[in-house]
Amino acid sequence: MSLVFSKIASPSLRHHLRRLYSTTPTTSTSGDKIGRIADELLTLSPSELSDFSTLLRLRLGVSLISSSSAVPASVSGSGAEESGEAEKEKEKTVFDVRLDKFDAAAKIKVIKEVRGFTDLGLKEAKELVEKTTVVVKKGLTKEEAEAIAAKLKAVGATVVLE
Structure with a gap:
């Protein structure tokens, strides 16, 4: 088991794992199983480790872990409802402006407006x-997206902010 600990780069993670193994009585079969899993994890490529990490976080219901002491919501006792509420509280900061439809009579005006806030030529617009x-413009702040949407609506287009 010390071979496994020596390959772990983070000293803090090594410390936590040593504490876990030294205080938790395990049978030889569970220790062997954990050792095999650890050995298999050490053979994964960096991209495979990234995929594994993402999958594990999804299965445990953990968002991005910012510190090594983070505990999954299911383990810490807080319900899934609390994590759902936290996600709802996050306000969207990046918007896309999507052109749904426009009046046929206002087609030229809409093209001029699109050319005004993009770097497109007449043909491309x-x-x-x-x-x-x-989507006519991506990755905008809320204010920029609303300004563009208002201009397009003023000339007769139907616009949606995503």
């Missing part, structure tokens, strides 16, 4: 507008 139900 026309093709973009004609696609409809298309």
Whole structure:
């Protein structure tokens, strides 16, 4: 088991694992099983470790772990309802402006507005507008997205902020 501990880069994680193994009585079969799992984890590539980490967090119901002392919600006793409420409280900060439809008479005005806030030429802007139900601008702040949406609505377009 000391071979497993020596390959762990984080001193704090090594310390916690040593404490866990020294205070928890285990049978030889469970210790062997844990040792096999640890050995298999050490053979994974960095991308496989990243995938495993993501999968484990999803299965345990843990969001991104910012410190090594974080405990899964199911283990700490707090319910899944609390984590759901925390996610609802987070306000969206990045928006996309999606053009759903526009009046046929206002097509030229919509194309001009799209050209105004993008770096597209006349032909590219026309093709973009004609696609409809298309995202015309991505990754905007709330204020920028609302300003663009208001301009497009003023010329007769139906716009949705995503």
